[in-house]
Structures are given as structure tokens and as C-alpha cells.
Amino acid sequence: MALPLPALTGRDGTTRQIPILAPVEDSTHSSMTHNVILFLHPGYSPPLNVLFSLPCADRVSESGVYGVHHRTALTACQIIANNAFTGFLAVDAKGESRIDETIGPDEILTGREYFFVVEGDVRYPVVPSFRDWEFPHHRVPDFWPHIPPAESLYNDVCLVTKFPWAVTKSHIVPSIEKDWFNTNCMWRYSNSIVPDIDDVKNILLLKMDLHFCFDRFMFTFVPKPRASGTSSHKEATEEALSYTLHVLAGDQALFASLHHDIQLPHLRSVAAEYLFARFALAIFIGIKPFVNAGYKRRIARFMVVKDSGGPEMVVEDIDGQVLQSRYDGGKGRSASPSKRKRADEDTMEQQEDGETAVDEIDEPALQEKDTNDAWYADVLDCEQVRGRPTKRQRALYQVDDYFDSRSIW
Template structure:
């Protein structure tokens, strides 16, 4: 029996050497030079630079500086360490550059990604084990681009990297507790340089995740996947951070995705909006204001229902285990006992806890990433 059990548990994924012995709760403030105090702060994050994304993908013209004028320029590598408490993000020639106010307003930078995030080295085969811990139990299929972002997915042509939003390339096997943290934007998956080249690893984003730092920061992802979806997920996590800058100030310059319904082309449209306008459009309650209210059990749209009606796949928009379901429904027949309130999961990305073999094919098969904007096909072995 012991030998059988040992075969069920996968090996724990390797981690990169830790930069700090413990989680550093200090956060960097990223400031906008075009706005005066008290609200020039774009967002706060622990040791990570993502300003180019929220400024509309200005990867060539934008840079960090220690002063508002941009004279004390700061350079850092892809995973370089930023040591100051605050930085200005400066865009050449545009002091009051516009900000993308939400993930749904953002345009995916197809042509730029190869320069921004180098292609990872393949590590591991497709598996039903958690890609972070190697666990074989309590594993969910986590969407990288969340299912609630299906409209954004279509408008940005993300299907060229795999298929529809439920394609295996957009799904990672993640243990349930870490899936909850992933959907709460506590961590993301980013590329980092290692002795073996570039690898995708976990990166803690929230100081609320301090408990995860010793065991789950800088863990190499053990699952071949598509860097385009990793990058989209990283952006999805980052945009929640910019919300306060958008809704708690006065007038703001913003840019939003605009779709040409005749041609299908998308471009940014720049607008000036007042504080009340911004609050009305982007000030929805909770940490998931950029996504609609979650559907109740049994109200899945026809589009998704068709994808999850066969096999062992189920729609888990509400994370309710068997005991909770039993108590909620049976308690109505028991005098003096109130029905247990159903607790919704923070996740809108859950697919299933089972991973049918026919979804990924046989163990050891390769996954292919197609870059539709280059005349090459990159295969992850």
C-alpha cells in the first residue's frame, strides 16, 4: 500500500533561490508625474514593475525614474530588484499620459510579447497534478484568462494561441487552496532568468500572501503552457491595483479599447473623464468590480453549458462541496434549523477537479504554442 501511495503523489516542483529569507511586506509606490499630491500614485506593488501595461503598452517609451521630470532614470532587468520606496513612471513626450482603467479596456500587445516576455524553456509534461505543488488531490482546472472575460478574449483575438477560452492552453491544474489565492490576485506567473534559461515561476503580488512566501514564491511551473495567457493573467491581476487611482481622484485621462464592429479592428480611444464619471463606470464594489456578478448554480450560459455538459467536466461557478449542498437543501425540512448560507467561491475560473486523459492526450505529449503574428511555430516539448 505504501508503494502505491508513493506513486500517486508527484514530485514537488523546484524553486528558485529566494532573494529574501522571508516576505518583505514593504511595497513600492509607482507615481504618475502628471498629477499632484495627494493622488499621483498609480498603485503599490511588492517589487514588481508593470507600469507599461496600465499606460497602454508603452514598452518602448516608458521608464522608471526617481524624480518627476524623469532625469534620474532607473534601469532594471526583467526580474531585477527595485530597492527604493517609490518611483515615477515616465513616458517620453507625454507628462499626463492616459491610463487604461480596467482589464476589459486593455488591448493585448500581440506584436510586442516576444520582446517583453522571452519564450520559456519547456519543463514537464501535461499532467493532472498541481503545477505548483505537484499534489495529485483537490486539483482544479484554473483558467488563465478567466471565463468571465470571454468578450475580451474574443475582441483581442486570443483564440489564435489555442482555441476558445476553455482550450487546454488557457487552463492550468492548480490545487484548490492556491486556486483561491490565484483568483484573489495574491500571486501571478512571470518569467525569470535561471541557470537553465528563462522559466515561468510564481511571483507573490500581495502582502496578504505573506504566509505563502516561504513555500510558494519563485516556484517553477511544472506544466507546459502558453506565455500569451500567462501575460494576460498577469495583466488581469495588475489592473485591480490601479482602481484607486482611477476612482479616487479628480479628472483623469484614460484610454479604452474600442471595437470597430464592421472590420473587427480594435484601437485605443482617449477620453477625459471626471471623478464622478470614473466612479460610475469603474467603481463597482468588491475586488471583482472588473467582472460581472457571478452566475448562480444552474444559470450557465448556453455557450459554456455546451462545453461542460459532457464527460466529467462540470461548471463550478459556485464552490460548494457535497456536505454544504446537503445541509443547504435538507435543512429546509428540519424544524428549527435554518438553511446554511451558500458561500460563493472567489473563483470564476474553476473548471473541474478531474482531468480526463482525452483532454490532454497521453502523458508526455507535447503542447504547441502558435504565434499568429510571426511566421514561426514555437513548440514546447
């Protein structure tokens, strides 16, 4: 049964349909993201070798079979493995059956699981969180397209829908990640006289509902071939690729059927490097179960070492309980810094006539430098065009909603 288009009735009695994306059949979107593909680390025994999973949202031509875009999955694995851009996917742990020998980078993975292999390093280190990740300056893959300057025609409309109303400004690299932004010198990709994380090259215009979903990591943007429904064993050139909306919410089939693979040929003015960082941020959210499993892991962290004069990459084996205390909040401690501050909320609400900002409430806890990512849902969703959000708004965006995204639909 097709979903009906909504309509508006005017004062003169005439009815107009609202121009939205074409409706989809229930049978289509109900199976679109039913399954996930697991990506495994060859250096650990099952079942503790699952790095993360991606939903099967990419359709294999007209076959009705769904999987995951090969290049998107591979890039995600490479980022998590400390920017191991020479690594590859394989059917077996030894890497003898390489996937890139049988399908092209823009074809679809349809197996249940794949190993990510780094030759010569079976126990390659894994970066545990976005804040521990070093941005790969001068090493961003060549297929990540350059983005041309802005065109005035599309300056004030939603990037995805082209709608001109209810449009909000959304940070690509979230403003809460200013420390990471500065440590990695990400300001080099901005155009401002005084470059910072609020630069226009780090801002997307999205409708409020899509902004909400974007801040919940329900989707990201990745390069895919411009010509839909085609695939090739050959490397696609930058000119043949377009940034495309890629859905990451595996339990949101209707959302995926409406928005997955929408291409953005009019994307302008933002920095490709910021989109690459945002893709990494969304992927790192999915690695939390691997990091917090309670077992020793080989970990890579880009961090400031005492007396070193600056950040450097540190690789070490870290005990599972230590990882849990750092990245899962530990016993008796909420994974969300804002939740640990709720006892003080009643007092703080009296300040500024109830207009206390979220970032003011969370700032002391964030300075603890715990690298847990779960707090994102408390703050990222609240970015608004008119300025900093109030504490009242935070009640709409709870951490638990991210881990069970069905609650927002």
C-alpha cells in the same frame, strides 16, 4: 520558531511526515512582505499620482532586505500605460535619474516609490481596466519566454507543487472574459480545430488551494532568472529565464515565504501570451483606487466605436465622477453584478433542483458591459474540473474577501 511538518500515523503505528515545502522561520516570513513600493504618474500632483503598489516580496541576495523585481514592476507599469513598452522607471518625475542606468532588469527595487516615465508624454493615458486593454499582438516583450510542448511526465500534477492529488483545471484568461478574449482575437494562440477560451493552452493544473489563491490574484507568473540569488546588469536571454510564481498579496507573508519565487521549469503546453494577459489582469485589479479617486484622468480604452466596424483605441480625458460611475458601481449600486441580483436568488434557486450556475445568475448584469473588475471574486474562484459551479458554492467566495485577503487564511 520553525513550523513543524505535519505527519500521518499508519495502522502499524509508524509515523510518516507529509512531503511539503520546507518550513520557514517566523522572523523570515513576518518581514517578507511588510512594505510596498508605490509607482507614480508624473502627470498628476501628489497624493493623487499613485498608480498602484506592489509588495516587497523579492529578497536582495542574503542582505535580509526585500523589494520588487525591477523587470516585473516595469512591465506592469508599461501595460497600465497603454502598452508603453519604451517607458522606464525613474527616481524623479522628469525622468532624469533613470533606474535602468543604475541596476539591471533582474535586480531588485528597494526604494519607497518610483515614477513611471514615458518620454514626450508627461500625461500619458492610463488603461482603467482589463476589459479596456488591447492585447499587444507582436509586441509582447522578447524576454517573455516561449513555452515548449507538453511532457507526459507532468501532465496530471499541480504545476507548482507537483502533487498528483486534488488537482483542478484553472483558466489562465478567465472564462468570464470571453468577450475580451474574442475582441482581441486571442484564439490565435490556441491549437484546437475550433479555438476558444477553453483551449488546453489556456488551462493550468493547480492544487485546489492554489487554484483558490490564483483566482483571488494572490499570485501570478512572470519570467525571472533561472539561477536564484544572482543578478546582472545585462539583459537576460530567454533561455536564462524561467516562469516563476510571483506573490501579489502583500498581507500574506506566510504564503509568500512558502511560494514566492518558486520556478516552473516544467511548465508546458500553455501559451505564453495567455500568461502575459493573466499578469495584466492581476495588475489591473490594483489600479482601481487611481481610477476611482474622483478626479479627472486621461484614459485609454480599446472599444467598439459606433459605425467604426470594429474596436479601436480611444484616448480621452474623463471626469472623476464619470469614472466612478463606470468602474466603482456608483451610488446605491453594488460593484458586484451578482450582488445586484441577490433579490432574485430565492426564486432562481428553485430551478434545476438548486443547481443554478453562477454564470447564469450573473449573465444579465455582465451584459451591461460595466468594466468594473470587483466581481471577479464571485465567479473566478468557482471554476472546477467537473464543470460549471453551483450557486451554493458562490457563498464561499465573496468580493470583500479579495480586498481583505486575510479572511481566507
